[in-house]
Ligand SMILES: *[C@@H]1O[C@H](CO)[C@@H](O)[C@H](O)[C@H]1NC(C)=O
């Protein structure tokens with residue numbers, strides 16, 4: 001691993017910014033936007049057609065995904081986004097451990113630090129008035145092609161992470177990657193969320209939907225056969241006890257699955273079907 005530090009200094013703007021009220025975060029776990037059922041079906045038809053046209057190679061060795069970590073900051077304090085290399089490493093190690101046995105591993109190529117108060121405070125999830133700042137940051141900093149994972153840490157108030165799906169690479173190359181709220185890493189003092197959201201977001205980046213996608217007990221929803229039907233996301237603060245939002249369907253809610261919204265202490269697995277889907281998605285859209 002090579003940790004080098006690049007500082008990009010830009011104009012500091014004075015910004016008044018209203019912060020949350022403290023206590024438990026009242027924001028979405030994940031901001032990755034769910035496509036409509038029609039879009040999901042159309043996208044899946046395309047994916048299945050390309051799988052037929054170009055079958056994916058067998059999974060032999062793990063694919064190693066190069067990772068560029070972009071730490072944006074307003075000033076050199078924690079509140080200003082200046083997380084330490086140890087905190088980046090801890091977040092990265094959590095990502096690697098979540099994907100053990102999945103066919104994917106990760107190599108941290110570089111941590112790039114960007115001193116840019118505008119980016120740190122204004123890059124948001126799904127916020128049209130500041131979307132041009134998001135575009136600007138990613139256009140100026142993204143490294144590599146479709147196989148390279150770029151992770152940006154920003155102040156973000158409206159979500160704690162979001163990702164771009166692999167099939168969108170062709171239409172939006174420069175925004176491809178994962179955006180994370182800067183304080184999401186292990187031992188950050190939050191006993192509900194200590195870094196597994198990054199595993200979840202990279203699951204999206206490799207083509208997984210939520211296990212509760214479509215919020216329905218019927219239909220393909222996440223297009224993974226071995227994740228039980230789930231009509232509703234598990235509430236992050238409701239513990240890991242068994243739940244069943246689809247009692248007429250086989251299986252309990254997958255509360256231990258990385259693609260649910262349970263507390264991080266519950267999340268320990270991807271199913272074989274999800275691993276197969278990530279492999280197929282990677283080979284189709286990123287390899
Ligand atoms: C650093 O930046 C954060 C976020 O904008 C701000 O809340 C904090 O007051 C700043 N601290 C200093 C010492 O300037």
Ligand SMILES: [Zn+2]
Pocket residue numbers: 030031032200201204210
């Ligand atoms: Zn998600």
